[in-house]
Amino acid sequence: MIKIGIVGGTGYTGVELLRLLATHPEAHVEIITSRSEEGVRVADMYPNLRGHYDDLAFSVPDTAALGRCDVVFFATPHGVAHALAAELLATGTRIIDLSADFRLRDADVWAKWYGQPHGAPELLGEAVYGLPEVNREAIRGARLIAVPGCYPTSVQLGLIPLLEAGLARTDNLIADCKSGVSGAGRGAKVSSLFGETTESMKAYGVAGHRHLPEISQGLQRAAGAEVGLTFVPHLTPMIRGIHSTLYAQVPDHSVDLQKLFAERYANEPFVDVMPAGSHPETRSVRGANVCRLAVHRPQGGDLVVVLSVIDNLVKGASGQAIQNMNIALGLDERMGLAHPALMP
Amino acid sequence: MIKIGIVGGTGYTGVELLRLLATHPEAHVEIITSRSEEGVRVADMYPNLRGHYDDLAFSVPDTAALGRCDVVFFATPHGVAHALAAELLATGTRIIDLSADFRLRDADVWAKWYGQPHGAPELLGEAVYGLPEVNREAIRGARLIAVPGCYPTSVQLGLIPLLEAGLARTDNLIADCKSGVSGAGRGAKVSSLFGETTESMKAYGVAGHRHLPEISQGLQRAAGAEVGLTFVPHLTPMIRGIHSTLYAQVPDHSVDLQKLFAERYANEPFVDVMPAGSHPETRSVRGANVCRLAVHRPQGGDLVVVLSVIDNLVKGASGQAIQNMNIALGLDERMGLAHPALMP
Amino acid sequence: MIKIGIVGGTGYTGVELLRLLATHPEAHVEIITSRSEEGVRVADMYPNLRGHYDDLAFSVPDTAALGRCDVVFFATPHGVAHALAAELLATGTRIIDLSADFRLRDADVWAKWYGQPHGAPELLGEAVYGLPEVNREAIRGARLIAVPGCYPTSVQLGLIPLLEAGLARTDNLIADCKSGVSGAGRGAKVSSLFGETTESMKAYGVAGHRHLPEISQGLQRAAGAEVGLTFVPHLTPMIRGIHSTLYAQVPDHSVDLQKLFAERYANEPFVDVMPAGSHPETRSVRGANVCRLAVHRPQGGDLVVVLSVIDNLVKGASGQAIQNMNIALGLDERMGLAHPALMP
Amino acid sequence: MIKIGIVGGTGYTGVELLRLLATHPEAHVEIITSRSEEGVRVADMYPNLRGHYDDLAFSVPDTAALGRCDVVFFATPHGVAHALAAELLATGTRIIDLSADFRLRDADVWAKWYGQPHGAPELLGEAVYGLPEVNREAIRGARLIAVPGCYPTSVQLGLIPLLEAGLARTDNLIADCKSGVSGAGRGAKVSSLFGETTESMKAYGVAGHRHLPEISQGLQRAAGAEVGLTFVPHLTPMIRGIHSTLYAQVPDHSVDLQKLFAERYANEPFVDVMPAGSHPETRSVRGANVCRLAVHRPQGGDLVVVLSVIDNLVKGASGQAIQNMNIALGLDERMGLAHPALMP
Incomplete structure (x- = not known):
């Protein structure tokens, strides 16, 4: 053991x-x-x-x-x-x-x-940045692993297929992210009270959030270039879940984006590229170490919309941490993480 | 009476x-x-x-x-x-x-x-389009008034100051909107059940939603030009409320956006431009005929973020309908609509 | 003014x-x-x-x-x-x-x-105990008014018709009460966090809650005798609302309880005796200064069940306080309190 | 397999x-x-x-x-x-x-x-009634098993220690039960909509609910006598969970009730008798095949209050069904059911 x-x-x-x-x-x-x-x-x-x-x-x-x-x-x-x-x-x-x-x-x-x-x-x-979908080889045997943040996991997994392929303009990426209240932790704060958060939605940290540099670092690595990112987190009246709605300019219409995403994550046990036209729900990953993605090009325009959902406490924190442990120790990467999400 | x-x-x-x-x-x-x-x-x-x-x-x-x-x-x-x-x-x-x-x-x-x-x-x-902040004169005495939709009210009020002033690029506007479940009506649908909607967040209608042409029509009127708009609605686990997060490229940094918004709505009884740096919450308008707005320019870039909240059933529907009635009949526009929101 | x-x-x-x-x-x-x-x-x-x-x-x-x-x-x-x-x-x-x-x-x-x-x-x-349905005359002109607690308002209004009429056994009354989280106040406590209270139900204070002596005092006044009361409060995942389910032994089956309740509150502006067979919902009083009641005798037995709902912040606190002010000052008792509840 | x-x-x-x-x-x-x-x-x-x-x-x-x-x-x-x-x-x-x-x-x-x-x-x-804590031997090898209802599971597990020991008066038992909305199923009904159920609490079926005869049957078996039961179910704004608050007259004060419960369930893998003074929360069993119980005697009176929580979809339905399968087939009773509840 x-x-x-x-x-x-x-x-x-x-x-x-x-x-x-x-x-x-x-x-x-x-x-x-x-x-x-x-x-x-x-x-x-x-x-x-x-x-x-x-x-x-x-x-x-x-x-x-x-x-x-x-x-x-x-x-x-x-x-x-x-x-x-x-x-x-x-x-x-x-x-x-x-x-x-x-x-x-x-x-x-x-x-x-x-x-x-x-x-x-x-x-x-x-220190190794513990996003297995990017850094798996470095994680094997690593002694010091930094588990990615919840927003950064969700945003990076949604955007890196476009950036690694050089398809997205890098100067104007947008991540409109919605998080459950557990993301604010278990500290006794008025702003996290039931009476202050339920039945309401708000943005926060628009001027700058600590996850911004982490996301930018990851996107820049994927793009091989500086990126301009606007990141707007929102507090959503649910315990768990992050829903990232990602906007990127992809002027090249010749690429099959569905195929691009499917191939990028074909061997990833914890990234699920949903069928074209899907709208992933955060509840579909509640309690599970999964990121579900869907890619859209509304009205056939240049703007591509990627929808990315995770459970902030699992794939966005503790589940991903265990995934890293499994990889680092040479265990089956899915060990202890194979159960379905709790739905409803 | x-x-x-x-x-x-x-x-x-x-x-x-x-x-x-x-x-x-x-x-x-x-x-x-x-x-x-x-x-x-x-x-x-x-x-x-x-x-x-x-x-x-x-x-x-x-x-x-x-x-x-x-x-x-x-x-x-x-x-x-x-x-x-x-x-x-x-x-x-x-x-x-x-x-x-x-x-x-x-x-x-x-x-x-x-x-x-x-x-x-x-x-x-x-027929007169009943958005008083745009069409008040036409509403006076009108016999047939079309009350704007909930999303369109929220998005138009947030973007028209930038468009009327000719400040925003019109080819790449984004409206990332989050609505409470009452927006789906009181019909008996599985997708609106408590067990299907609470503790979850999802986008829907990314490929095209019926409010898109209405929003575009209003933005085009304000801009005096065609607009390119991406509209992504989301279902949020709350009864009432719409939170629209609006993204527009505003390359001119010389304009005081806070002042622009404040002046545009200075005489509007039901639009509240909040102080710089604010993050309006939907609960702050629950049950009230108010749209609260905040305008941000994150990290001083070209992208401007406008936050716009309404109660979809009030300023997004029945309250705005009564506001139109008051105007059409020559009553005090605020009659019957002057109570504060229910918070908490 | x-x-x-x-x-x-x-x-x-x-x-x-x-x-x-x-x-x-x-x-x-x-x-x-x-x-x-x-x-x-x-x-x-x-x-x-x-x-x-x-x-x-x-x-x-x-x-x-x-x-x-x-x-x-x-x-x-x-x-x-x-x-x-x-x-x-x-x-x-x-x-x-x-x-x-x-x-x-x-x-x-x-x-x-x-x-x-x-x-x-x-x-x-x-000091006058400010439950108008019991103490209206004493409230007129009073200088020092103690507004009843939220649970005590809900329980007393539900049980006093039976007790004043001498119909209920006084030695074994039960009040099983469910309160929204706002009843715990706006203090920064872990136990009131969204993540600790939503999607869950629990009893608390079963061994003894500070509202117990207040309720007992009121019931004893109504009964003209000592009462034995078991009071079990529960924390419910909603902001506002108290639902009290009250159990009393009423061995006399000859009395028309529906009529008894209707007559007791016939002239009360803020107590609504619902039709026989009703199940009042807390949302039907959200934001309103109303107590809605329904009385049942399940399976025709000796046990009578009274359902009593209020908004803990309105009829259970601030609304009742204003009702007291109106009475004390000789104003129309309903002044400022006449709006319907917010539903949905 | x-x-x-x-x-x-x-x-x-x-x-x-x-x-x-x-x-x-x-x-x-x-x-x-x-x-x-x-x-x-x-x-x-x-x-x-x-x-x-x-x-x-x-x-x-x-x-x-x-x-x-x-x-x-x-x-x-x-x-x-x-x-x-x-x-x-x-x-x-x-x-x-x-x-x-x-x-x-x-x-x-x-x-x-x-x-x-x-x-x-x-x-x-x-047909065998599939409540393992009562019928385990009959379940072994059974060909036709009736899995108990959700309310009946919660109520029976809470009351049978008192009834089997002959301690509780049988003529006046009360089960005040609170259920999440998933108990109403996934059918498209207005009464189960998010907008109709969230932020509200109500009783229903006070005049008679189909689980009443099932509960009575089980309690009578335990008591070896007819029982008089009042059962009041309530709809609670949460997806999963039943909280039963059970009231029984136990005139004999000489018995250590905590010990009685602990011993009754000492060998039960899925019944957890919590320490004296506990208030079990439904979230502590979310997604898990567990019933948690606490027994109280408020103010040292004759009335005993038992608090019983289950997840209505797990120990109240599908988990208990699998527990029955395991027993019937001679497998380890806990197989597939050993994970902790999802909290928060």
Whole structure:
């Protein structure tokens, strides 16, 4: 069995890791840390886990103990993995970081968007961006993996077929993204209250959102060129799900876009290119590690519309983290992630 | 008192007319028709109206009786107003049509999108498009008013300041719109069930939606030129509300867009230009006849993002219909429409 | 115009007072206080109020200024009205307290349930329990009114016809109550997050809830005897609404219960006894100052089931507060409260 | 592999069977029938199943083909299993019926509540009521299993410890039950629309609901006596979940109820007796085959309150059906049902 440690397990990505790992045949969670909940059993905090982790309780982070794990997931606010990564890597364990700490290649860009200096720039050379559909080979055997953000996963998977093929104009890409409220985390904030969010829709962060540089970095890699991206996230009254509606100018009408997408993802176990004319629903991926895509060219114009849905907590976070673990350790990539979505 | 008739009052726009007219000081609903619900009291079908319309029951449509009303609202599927309008107008009553029957100026375009011949093309010359912010003078005294659709209201109010000023490129406008489920009406359809719509988000009609030609017509009038518009509607898990996120290329950076919008709507009682940096929420207009707008230029680029929210059943339908009635009859435009939105 | 002050206006009952008072023809809000939001305009905090209170901003509580108001509403946590009431009453203003401070007649019972000594026991003799359907005469001219809690309003209105008539056994009453999440207030608590409350139902406070002694006090008054009540509140995934399902043993089958209820509330403007066989929905009172009731005797047994719905923020708080103000000041009781509920 | 047939697979219990069987290691769905959707691939109707059942399409019911299956599930309206059961049983297959056709022991009671004669009374002797916590031995090897209804599962599991122990008075039991909207099925009904059900709570069927005789039958078996039960179901704005709040008079205060429940279910893999003082949430069982229970004695009175939550589509239908299959076929009872609930 793979010995798993989880640092910072009280938030939504933490409980989702536990939910998914509960049925992973090769994984065993040895340690889960939380300073604030020390001593609390995870099943007391998350009753859905009763019967699954009856002996597991939150403990104070202990690098020596974590170092005895094969894999340590970080489900922490930014900055925490910076502080602990070097010491942990020295013990020989692998780190799969769900936070933003190692997603950006450029420490200065990170510092600008996160408002503090990058805490571990010396590790950026080793860190692998854990989007398997792009970086699978680098993930194999990697010791430090940065799991992509939820919006970035959804947007990149939708746009990279067009960009890698050189079909989309790169100066005017638009990502109009709609996220469920769990994307805001489990912190006690007025703006995340039921009474403030249900039965309402709003945009936020139009002037600039921290996922913008991460998305741009990924799109630029795919395009091999600078990209101009407008990213508008919206808060949607649902728990889980991201629906990205992506707009790109594709002046060349001779390409069969449906075929392009189907071929790009033909061997991807967790990307589903739906039939032409489809409108994927976020509920079709609820709880599942899948990105479903549909590509449209409305009224036969130059503008192509790609619809991309994921569960922000699964393919957008904890599921993708486990997918990375499976790849890094040489397991079947689908292990523990093969169940269908919960619908209705 | 103004004598009101309502044709087809069993749907959501019908009950919303009754809700709003219940507190309109000059209106009295004399007749409400429904073939399927003949004899049923409206307060038995809509218990929120108990105590307000205790003597009003649905009746079979009767042109003579409707003709004795001062104003007849049509809250019907398309085609019904076509069939009855000429006869009713001959009685001297006014018609305020909430359906799509008289919104498009071109009968051929109507026929193409609605899949049947236009039933009253001879009335198109008289019909006034009831968007007060554009057509207020024509509405005064009008006998036949076509109330704009919900999406078209939201999109036009958000884009016309840029188009009227000649600032936006007209060949590549995008309207990414999110609507609550009440926009699909009160018909018994699997796709509108709670179990099919809640906790999920999806686009629909990407290939073409009937509101597209109506929006294009309005934008072209504002721009004085052909426009290229991509319109992607989405179904959002909330009852009421439309959030339109509008994208337009505005290469001229010298104009103060906040000021432009504020001045365009300075005298409009039902358009609220929010302060720079705002993110309007649909709940801030729930139940109210208001469109709230915010204009952004993310990262100082050429692309301008306008956020526009309305309640699809109020400013997007029944409230705007009453606003048109008030204007047409020379009443205070705000009469019966001055209450704040319900929040939370 | 009546000069209104509101102490503690940042919560849900505060904004609901503002929403309802915005269309009250005789009321003008002069002052609204909040220490934490001093200087913030109410319309900036609550955008639904934009266009209604554009000059009103939160200010630090100032007894002298409040004393110049005709009526001061307290929309505060418990204890605040205790501290300020005596000084304010001395200025000649009236107090309408939406908190629990003056609801219980017995200061010791208050102290037991609220975990601190009662702060103003000397005012209990003057305080009037503001349930108009029971206490209307006492409310006229009252200077200090305790607005009933949301659960207590719903339960009392449903049970008092049976108790006043001496029909129900008093030793085994059950109130199974379901409340929307706004009942938990606007505080930043994990337990009120969207992600923690939507798509779920749970009971809470089964061992004892602070509304229990208030309900018992009211039922005992109606019965003229001690009552044994089991009260189980539940958290329901909706913003507004309380649905109380009330169970009482009524061994006498000779009484026409429908008639009993209809007659008890025949002259009540805000209690609607629905026809026999009805199942009132909370949405039928959303935003409206109404309690709708239905009475059932399933399978003709001894157990009678009363269904009682209110909007917890309106008839359960701010609307009832205004109803009290209207009565106390000799205005039409329905003033500002006559609009129908928002449905759908 | 066990060959599975599903009759009537287009509703919510049908898709839930498919979801759960997709990860059952011993099951393979050979046939799924639907007259209306003949030829449609299940993954086209239910996109959450894309990648899981790519070759499975709905077919017209064919008894010969179904007869070659090891197990046939009926996920049909009442009456269908009556018509087909005898013929199918003759082929040697087993039937697990999720409908109400074989739940009641008395054909006359069935006829009274379902408004038509019982279609297969000769099979009642063989039919086993599939509540494993009561009938496990009878289920082993059974050929015809009637899967309990959702409300009956939740109520029986909550009350039988008290009734089997002879502790509860049997003449005045109350089940106040709250169900998600999926309990009303996937039929196109106005009453199940999003716009009619969200943000609202109501009781229904207070005069009599078809699950009442099924619940009474089970409680009487447990009590060994007639029971008087009042059952009030409520429609709750959530997709999945039943929360039953159960009231029973337990005059004997000497018994440790927590211990009684814990011991009654000590060996039950799918009943979770939560710690004293708990308030189970329906979300803690979302998607999982678990019933969580908590027992309370508020204020130390005679009335005991039991809180019981299940997912109506899992432990209340399709999960319990698979649990029955596992038992009937001698498999590990937990096979395919061991995953945690989806939370948040």
